[in-house]
Amino acid sequence: MHDKTLSELASALDAGEFSSRELAETLLTRIDRFDGNLNSFISVTPDQALAAADRADAARARGEAGPLTGMPLAIKDLFCTEGVKTSAGSRMLDNFISPYDATVVEKLKAAGTVSLGKTNMDEFAMGSSNENSFYGPVKNPWDTEAVPGGSSGGSAAAVAAGLVPAAMGTDTGGSIRQPAAFCGITGLKPTYGRVSRYGMIAFASSLDQAGPMARTAEDCALLLGAIAGHDLRDSTSVARGVPDYIEELAAPLNGLKIGLPREYFGDGMDPEVEAAVREAVKVYESLGATVREVSLPHTHYAIPAYYVIAPAEASSNLSRFDGVRFGHRCDNPEDLIDLYKRSRAEGFGEEVKRRILIGTHTLSEGFFDAYYKKAQQVRRLIRQDFLDAFEEVDVLMSPASPTPAFDLGARKDPVSMYLQDIYTIAVNLAGIPGISVPAGFSGGRPMGGRPIGLQILGTHFAEARLLNVAHQFQQATDWHRRRPAIAEETL
Amino acid sequence: MEWETVIGLEVHVQLATRSKIFSGASTAFGAAPNSQACAVDLGLPGVLPVLNEAAVAMAVQFGLAIHAEIPEISVFDRKNYFYPDLPKGYQTSQMHHPIVGAGEVEIGLDDGSTKRIRVHHAHLEEDAGKSLHEDFHGMTGVDLNRAGTPLLEIVSEPDMRSAKEAAAYLKAIHSIVTYLGISDGNMAEGSMRCDVNVSMRPIGQAEFGTRAEIKNVNSFRFVERAIAFEMERQVELLEDGGTVVQETRLFDPDRDETRSMRTKEQANDYRYFPCPDLLPVVLDQAYVDHLRAALPELPADKRARFQGELGLSAYDAGVLSASREMAEYFEAVKEVCGDAKQAANWVQGELSGALNRKGLAIVDSPVSARQLGELIQRVMDETISGKAAKEVFQALWNGQGESADAIIEAKGLKQVTDSGAIEAMIDQVISDSPAQVAQYRDAEPDKRGKMIGYFVGQVMKASRGTANPQQVNQLLKEKLDALC
Amino acid sequence: MALEHTDVLRAAHLARLGLNDDEARHYLEDLGRILSMVDDLQALDTRGVAPLAHPLDATQRLRADEVTETDRREQFQRCAPAVENGLYLVPRVVE
Structure with a gap:
């Protein structure tokens, strides 16, 4: 039961092999049994889950089941969920029971899904290893010495470990694609504006985007269809029709033009990672695609530009956590300034403080033009690089990360941690969509190593094409069917 | 410095x-x-x-x-x-x-x-x-x-x-x-x-x-x-x-x-x-x-129009255009009575005075623009005297009648313009005031103009203010001069 | 652009983050390295390039002027650290 994809679960539920309630109960038991060590959940919500499962079963009995009715999911703890703790992985919000639902949560509820709980994450989505959580690090189900990636590490680990068939993540600089790659699952970051950000606790507003994480591109297509669309409550969400992502999965890849960014293949890329990606490209060639090298000349400037823009926006977005209306408040504040300073010092972790300080500094008087304005100019050049490349090719391919998952505690220096997001960060600056699909393993041992992810990028609103390209790869390969040992264990 | x-x-x-x-x-x-x-x-x-x-x-x-x-x-x-x-x-x-x-x-x-x-x-x-x-x-x-x-x-x-x-x-x-x-x-x-x-x-x-x-x-x-x-x-x-x-x-x-x-x-x-x-x-x-087309007339334009088109003084135009409510009230009064200057005098004089005494805003005025306009009409067509008009205004303010006409009717304030009736009152006053008539007769002709005031006052008193003062003046002069 | 200890303290004060001197020293080192990475931007000639604030060239949609919210003070104040008579309480603010 726990090993099925969403589309397989739908058939089984329709056929009456088991009920939504039985499915939810089984997965809740697995979470109870196996998540202690993985730590992929911050909150598990069995009562709400079973109530939702019962509603789903009733709907199915009435013949009103949709494709997602009764589907168990987990939701990154960055999405506000009414009546449930929504912590953003932070001590600051450890006591915050959200009084409202994020639009994504509302849409998933309306589609009949069953949320089992809220997943662990880097605090306020700031991190690439899930080591920055107030609730402790998440472990990689393939190798508990390894990080699961971040910031949506809990969602990725929970899916990989067979605790849920799919989960919601968010991606500001790679936070869906990199943990999907590290955990051997499929993760899609949609175009900026495709999915509403309302109720998703903001890290960097002009970069944040929600997306699905699942075992297959097909499941991601199902979920994207449910969460995409215009939201009147989000000014940056786009009023544009949502295509039928499932229908387009089957399109053949004859004549698909693939570009490999010259600047991505070089120093710093792990040879095993490069080999896996080149092998994947060969698979595409066998499916009728052509490959050429393209250039993204401003690649080198993406991380510097990102580390101006994201912290600047974050420093302002996180000012609302002041100990006045919600969230952590220090004991016995002497005066107002003490209330602010101690509540925030106690509530935020080290990485969050680092970014608030950087963002505050770069926005301050005398620095704005040299940092923020400059970074926004560079941002335009980076977007133009992609738009130019998509004049020549349909999709770009690269690794999702230069290396497979690294060991817990291995990256102590923040800058070296930042630099490993080199292939994912520019995508958020440009606002284009990207998907990561399993494409091999390190260590030359198909079942013993750590997963490697292939990143596929498309132009704005090309999600249907990306899902199609990823799906066709998954028809020709079985990397996405590999499971870590923990997922093979029976109850 | x-x-x-x-x-x-x-x-x-x-x-x-x-x-x-x-x-x-x-x-x-x-x-x-x-x-x-x-x-x-x-x-x-x-x-x-x-x-x-x-x-x-x-x-x-x-x-x-x-x-x-x-x-x-x-x-x-x-x-x-x-x-x-x-x-x-x-x-x-x-x-x-x-x-x-x-x-x-x-x-x-x-x-x-x-x-x-x-x-x-x-x-x-x-x-x-x-x-x-x-x-x-x-x-x-x-x-x-x-x-x-x-x-x-x-x-x-x-x-x-x-x-x-x-x-x-x-x-x-x-x-x-x-x-x-x-x-x-x-x-x-x-x-x-x-x-x-x-x-x-x-x-x-x-x-x-x-x-x-x-x-x-x-x-x-x-x-x-x-x-x-x-x-x-x-x-x-x-x-x-x-x-x-x-x-x-x-x-x-x-x-x-x-x-x-x-x-x-x-x-x-x-x-x-x-x-x-x-x-x-x-x-x-x-x-x-679209927004431009929907703009109302603005204070500066209104002030200019009040001065230029309606012939008000700069001061009056300024005061009456200062707020939209004031301007709207004034223009409504003017519309009813048909005379901008009269409307301006009444709005700025009697009405503003009464509002100020009570600390009321123009929108809270107990006298509506229509009521005031009709009252001014009755002054202009000489139905009532200026003095009676003030009495009518007070009655409107106190809610003692629906309209100026109703109050004029109820209080009998209509001006008497029938010269027969006025002549009768004059004759009565002359016969009641032999001493004053004698003084008048003895006075130098250029002093008589002043002395006529006494007789006017008596006639107006006798008519309870309803006699048309111009007519009273005219007829008195004729009758007294005839006695000389 | 070299970062100094006072810059860190100033940013911490603006951001209302309580930092002791040791922490400030620690962050000075990190921030210095991050800024020196960021300083690579200065090498790029961006004259004449318009800043890009949003990845899509979209414009603001306007909302009709309608009251759509009801009083939910009860629920909203359940997660508040200190309230009285419907007011959020903070240490006395001196004007």
Whole structure:
């Protein structure tokens, strides 16, 4: 039961092999049994889950089941969920029971899904290893010495470990694609504006985007269809029709033009990672695609530009956590300034403080033009690089990360941690969509190593094409069917 | 040394939208604390702003009213600072690309002349909540109902040279926004608030002196008093060889003085940057033209028309166009009675006097414009005398009748113009006053004119004021002269 | 652009983050390295390039002026650290 994809679960539920309630109960038991060590959940919500499962079963009995009715999911703890703790992985919000639902949560509820709980994450989505959580690090189900990636590490680990068939993540600089790659699952970051950000606790507003994480591109297509669309409550969400992502999965890849960014293949890329990606490209060639090298000349400037823009926006977005209306408040504040300073010092972790300080500094008087304005100019050049490349090719391919998952505690220096997001960060600056699909393993041992992810990028609103390209790869390969040992264990 | 005062004003006008600038919460005044602060206003984690169309339309209408340039694109920025009444830790405002560009406002001066005050720009922003300092066990209470109410901040150039000009400018802004109906202009409830920048310079010097900013001066009177105090303070400082410090000061109306707000945060760094949750606002020409077409006649135009077309004095035109309600009332009276000057005299005289005595606004007048207009008609067609008219007005004011005609009828105030009836009364008076008649007869002919007053008075008294005074005069003169 | 100890303290004060001297020293080192990475941007000639604030060239949509929210003070204040009579309480603010 726990090993099925969403589309397989739908058939089984329709056929009456088991009920939504039985499915939810089984997965809740697995979470109870196996998540202690993985730590992929911050909150598990069995009562709400079973109530939702019962509603789903009733709907199915009435013949009103949709494709997602009764589907168990987990939701990154960055999405506000009414009546449930929504912590953003932070001590600051450890006591915050959200009084409202994020639009994504509302849409998933309306589609009949069953949320089992809220997943662990880097605090306020700031991190690439899930080591920055107030609730402790998440472990990689393939190798508990390894990080699961971040910031949506809990969602990725929970899916990989067979605790849920799919989960919601968010991606500001790679936070869906990199943990999907590290955990051997499929993760899609949609175009900026495709999915509403309302109720998703903001890290960097002009970069944040929600997306699905699942075992297959097909499941991601199902979920994207449910969460995409215009939201009147989000000014940056786009009023544009949502295509039928499932229908387009089957399109053949004859004549698909693939570009490999010259600047991505070089120093710093792990040879095993490069080999896996080149092998994947060969698979595409066998499916009728052509490959050429393209250039993204401003690649080198993406991380510097990102580390101006994201912290600047974050420093302002996180000012609302002041100990006045919600969230952590220090004991016995002497005066107002003490209330602010101690509540925030106690509530935020080290990485969050680092970014608030950087963002505050770069926005301050005398620095704005040299940092923020400059970074926004560079941002335009980076977007133009992609738009130019998509004049020549349909999709770009690269690794999702230069290396497979690294060991817990291995990256102590923040800058070296930042630099490993080199292939994912520019995508958020440009606002284009990207998907990561399993494409091999390190260590030359198909079942013993750590997963490697292939990143596929498309132009704005090309999600249907990306899902199609990823799906066709998954028809020709079985990397996405590999499971870590923990997922093979029976109850 | 002779000093010149240089004044610039920043006027914050609360726009009269139903809902807030970025949320669907009500802007109604006086609700229970925090009952009108929704998730967006509270800055709950994850919430996002969506801009209110009416706030945009109102800002543009103001811009058009002051003949300002309306840029095609405007952008919202975040002004970052911490304060308990500022829920998100930043105020969404417009720093670099405001919705209204440069324009100008005409003010009327006491000598009847006008002066143009340039407006640098006007921008949209969200209001903050309120901190209540009364005792909560030594704590401050925060009410966020006002947070997110749309404000239009109107920033003038330093074009004013006296406290009177500053007050006249503030009144002009008040009258524009109330004419447009984009604000209730209620200064007591904080719908209009004002920061005043004051500096002094020796007459003839081109450069400005160092200015002080006086925060939150919230009445026309206080603006004048705060500036007067500040002028004196700065001149004293400068003449003693001191310098004015650039600082923020607070006006204390109880002590009639301004004092420095010695906060530790003198050098605040607001770290303005474009708000990433909002997109650039683009106003196309058709939208602006549509708003332009719907603009009402504005105070300056009305004043000019009252003077030019209706022939009112500059003073009358100014007073009657000062507020939209006053102008509307006056024009309605004029419409009914058909005479602008009569209408002006009555509205400014009898009516304004009565309103002032009761402290009522024109909209609360117990006498409607129609009632007053009809009353004036009856004076003009000589149905009643001026004296009787005052009595009718008083009766209308007291609600003693539905219309002037009804009261005239009920009180029998109609003028007697039947010469037979008047002659009979005159004959009676003459026969009752032999001594006065004898005096009249004996007087020099050029003195008789004065003496006739006694007889007129007696006849009017006998008619209880209803006899037409001209007729009485005419007939008396004929009859008395016949006796000589 | 070299970062100094006072810059860190100033940013911490603006951001209302309580930092002791040791922590400030620690962050000074990190921030220095991050800024020196960021300083690579200065090498790029961006004259004439318009800043890009949002990845899509979209414009602001306007909301109709309607009251859509009801009083939810009860729920909203359940997660508040200190309230009385419907007001959020903070240490006394001196004007």
